[in-house]
Structure formats: C-alpha cells, structure tokens
Amino acid sequence: xxxxxxxxxxxxxxxxxxxxxxxxxxxxxxxxxxxxxxxxxxxxxxxxxxxxxxxxxxxxxxxxxxxxxxxxxxxxxxxxxxxxxxxxxxxxxxxxxxxxxxxxxxxxxxxxxxxxxxxxxxxxxxxxxxxxxxxxxxxxxxxxxxxxxxxxxxxxxxxxxxxxxxxxxxxxxxxxxxxxxxxxxxxxxxxxxxxxxxxxxxxxxxxxxxxxxxxxxxxxxxxxxxxxxxxxxxxxxxxxxxxxxxxxxxxxxxxxxxxxxxxxxxxxxxxxxxxxxxxxxxxxxxxxxxxxxxxxxxxxxxxxxxxxxx
Numbered sequence: 001x002x003x004x005x006x007x008x009x010x011x012x013x014x015x016x017x018x019x020x021x022x023x024x025x026x027x028x029x030x031x032x033x034x035x036x037x038x039x040x041x042x043x044x045x046x047x048x049x050x051x052x053x054x055x056x057x058x059x060x061x062x063x064x065x066x067x068x069x070x071x072x073x074x075x076x077x078x079x080x081x082x083x084x085x086x087x088x089x090x091x092x093x094x095x096x097x098x099x100x101x102x103x104x105x106x107x108x109x110x111x112x113x114x115x116x117x118x119x120x121x122x123x124x125x126x127x128x129x130x131x132x133x134x135x136x137x138x139x140x141x142x143x144x145x146x147x148x149x150x151x152x153x154x155x156x157x158x159x160x161x162x163x164x165x166x167x168x169x170x171x172x173x174x175x176x177x178x179x180x181x182x183x184x185x186x187x188x189x190x191x192x193x194x195x196x197x198x199x200x201x202x203x204x205x206x207x208x209x210x211x212x213x214x215x216x217x218x219x220x221x222x223x224x225x226x227x228x229x230x231x232x233x234x235x236x237x238x239x240x241x242x243x244x245x246x247x248x249x250x251x252x253x254x255x256x257x258x259x260x261x262x263x264x265x266x267x268x269x270x271x272x273x274x275x276x277x278x279x280x281x282x283x284x285x286x287x288x289x290x291x292x293x294x295x296x297x298x299x300x301x302x303x304x305x306x307x308x309x310x
Contacts (some may be wrong), residue, residue, distance in 0.1 A: 002109045004080045006034045013082045015111035015134045018170060018198065034080020035288065037259040041085040041115075041271055042069060044097070046263045048090040050117055052151055054176055056206050056272045057089055062263040066096045066103075068279075071103045072261065075284045083111035083134070090265060092120040098128035107131040113137055115174060115193075117151070118158035126164050136165060137172040137201065142184045143191050150180070162195055173197045178205040179217050185224050192232055199233040204240050206272045212244065218243045239270060259288070267291055 004011040009024035040087070045063035047184040048055075073084055084104065091097055091114055101112055111134040118138045129136070138158060141147065147155040165171050173192050175181060181188075192200045205212045212219070225234065229246070236246065238257065260271040261279065267287040268276035277287045 002082055002111075004038065005120045006032050011038075011082070013111065015083070015109065017129040018111070018134055028280060036076050036079030036081035036284070037288075038081065038257045038261050039083045039085060040072075040076055040261065041087055042072070043088050043263040043271070044069070044086055044091045044100075045089040047093050048088060048117075049093060049120055050090070050153065051153055054150070054205050054207075054287060056180060056209075057265070063094065064261075064263055064265070066100050068265075069100060070103050070107065072279075072284055073108050073110055077108035077110050079285065079288075081110060083113060085113045085115060085137075087115040090117060090120060092116050092125060098125060098132075101129060101132040113172070115139065118161045119153055121158075121164075123164050126168065127159070130168050132171060135170045135172050135198070137174050138162065139174045139176070140188075140191070141176045142181050143187045146180060146184055162194055166196060172199045172201060173196045174201045174203055176203050176205050177221060178212065179214070182217060182220055182224075185228075189228060189231060191196040197232075199235060202234070202236045202240075204237065204243070209273050211240070213243070214262055222246060254293075259291070 002015065004013065005028045007028070007030075009022050010026045010028060012021040012023070012300075013019070042064070043057070046058045046060050047063065048059075049055070051059075068272050076084065086097070086101070088094070094100070097114075101114075104110060104112055112132065113135045114129070114133055115137040116139070121136070121138075138161070139300045140155070140158065141150050162171055173195065175188060189200075202221075202225070206216075225236070225244065225246050228234070236244065258270065260268045262268065262271075262276070265279045265282070266276035267279050268274075269291065277290045279287050282290075
C-alpha cells in the first residue's frame with residue numbers, strides 16, 4: 001500500500017487491486033505534501049502500427065532509453081507519484097516493454113498502466129506482463145462497423161486479446177470522443193459492461209493542442225454522462241472540466257495530479273501540448289521545478305520519512 005500526502009488528505013493506493021482510499025478528514029501540513037504528480041504518463045515510443053486520423057501523437061521514430069525510464073520511475077516513486085501510465089505511439093512495439101515493467105514493479109511501489117490499441121497485444125506478451133502491471137488500457141472508440149472505419153483495422157483481434165487478459169490482468173477501456181463516436185455511446189456502454197472492464201475513460205478528441213468538439217457536442221456528451229455515470233466506473237480527462245458540468249467526475253483539489261514525458265525526453269503538463277522541459281541532463285525534480293510554479297519542489301524537503309500528524 002503506497003501512501004501519498006496531499007492538500008486534500010492522506011491518499012492510500014494499492015497497485016495490485018487498483019483501490020484508492022482518501023482520508024480527507026486528516027489534516028496534512030503543507031511541508032509534508034508529496035510533490036510528484038499523482039500520475040505521470042510516459043510515451044515510450046512514437047512508433048505505431050496504426051495511422052488513425054484523430055491521433056495527435058507525433059509520427060516519428062523517437063523512443064526512450066530503458067535505463068532513463070527506470071531512473072525517472074525511481075525518482076517519481078520517492079516524490080510520491082502513485083502510478084506511471086506507459087503509452088506511445090504504441091507501447092507494445094517497444095522491444096523492452098516486458099523487461100521495463102518488471103524492473104519498475106520490482107524497484108518501486110508505483111502502479112503501472114499500459115495504454116495500447118491492442119493489435120500487437122499477443123498471448124506471449126500478455127504472459128510476460130502478468131504480475132508486473134496494474135492494468136492494461138485498450139483504446140476502443142466504437143463498436144463495429146464504426147471501429148473499422150476509424151482504425152482501418154477490424155475489432156476482432158482486439159476482442160481476442162481481451163479474452164486472453166480476462167482473469168489475468170485488469171482491463172480498462174479508453175474512448176476518443178468526437179461527433180462520430182458520440183452517436184454510438186449507448187452501444188459502447190453495453191460493450192464495456194460485456195468486456196468486464198473495470199473502468200471507462202472518455203477522451204474528447206484533440207487537434208493541434210485543442211479540443212475539437214463543437215458546443216452542441218459538449219452538451220450532448222454532458223447529458224449522456226449525467227444520465228449514465230452510475231452504470232459503469234466512468235471518468236473523463238481532467239482538461240474537459242471547463243466544458244462539461246459533471247462535478248462528480250472532477251473532485252481533485254490538487255494542482256499537480258498529472259504530467260507527461262514525451263518520447264523525445266520532454267516533461268510537459270499534458271500529453272497534447274507542445275513545449276515543456278527537456279529532461280536530458282536533468283532530474284525529474286529539476287524538471288518539475290522548471291515546468292511551472294505549481295510543480296515547485298523545495299530542495300530541502302525530505303520525503304522518505306512518513307510523518308506523524310498530532
């Protein structure tokens with residue numbers, strides 16, 4: 001069980017079960033706040049076996065060195081980060097993926113999620129990942145026939161991969177929301193239930209660093225979520241908070257819940273924005289300090305000890 005001290009209280013996280021417990025009645029002095037982002041996504045590679053029109057990830061050959069990722073994860077663990085989300089590109093095309101997950105799981109107390117399109121999620125790779133990841137998130141934007149239209153691949157191989165995961169590694173579903181996928185939300189809800197996925201993450205489409213949904217699309221999404229949120233463990237990217245009135249999905253008071261490391265070594269506040277801080281030659285702590293005021297870390301703060309609050 002990993003413990004994180006936050007403005008809102010004491011946060012407990014079990015990376016095996018995925019359970020989060022927040023003791024929000026506990027007062028935590030500011031000097032004890034953990035300063036690492038709660039979740040850090042890491043694009044292991046920009047290489048991908050698909051070429052989806054709505055994808056904002058760079059299309060190039062950049063990939064991260066395994067040793068660098070392991071060093072970052074060790075540091076993030078010491079800074080109170082709870083989970084690293086490994087993505088891309090397509091992370092299952094990263095040759096060292098299974099070895100990387102094993103080392104992070106062994107060397108740290110971090111939870112590990114992998115976000116994949118599922119088309120290269122072979123039975124062999126799944127077997128190697130059992131016991132070293134918390135969850136595998138599969139990107140499925142719609143049921144057939146729209147899925148094949150969007151991804152230029154059939155959904156059937158992904159369903160086969162989910163079957164191999166069942167009972168071995170928990171599955172989550174990620175769905176890009178645009179004016180096409182909005183029309184199949186009811187069918188997708190039934191699909192998510194049938195797969196046994198433990199949660200469903202909605203990701204409004206982004207282009208050139210901005211959301212593409214029109215006002216009417218946001219209102220349609222808002223109505224649908226408010227009508228169906230009790231039926232499945234549902235979440236929406238926090239950046240959408242400005243556009244939809246779904247307060248039960250946005251409960252965090254933290255300003256440093258998330259950060260992203262790109263496949264070309266840049267630390268950013270989110271995965272679809274440009275700029276950021278180049279991490280080559282810098283520690284995560286130094287990168288967070290430079291990124292913005294909300295991520296500043298006091299060089300004199302010691303996070304190893306578990307403080308007692310009287």
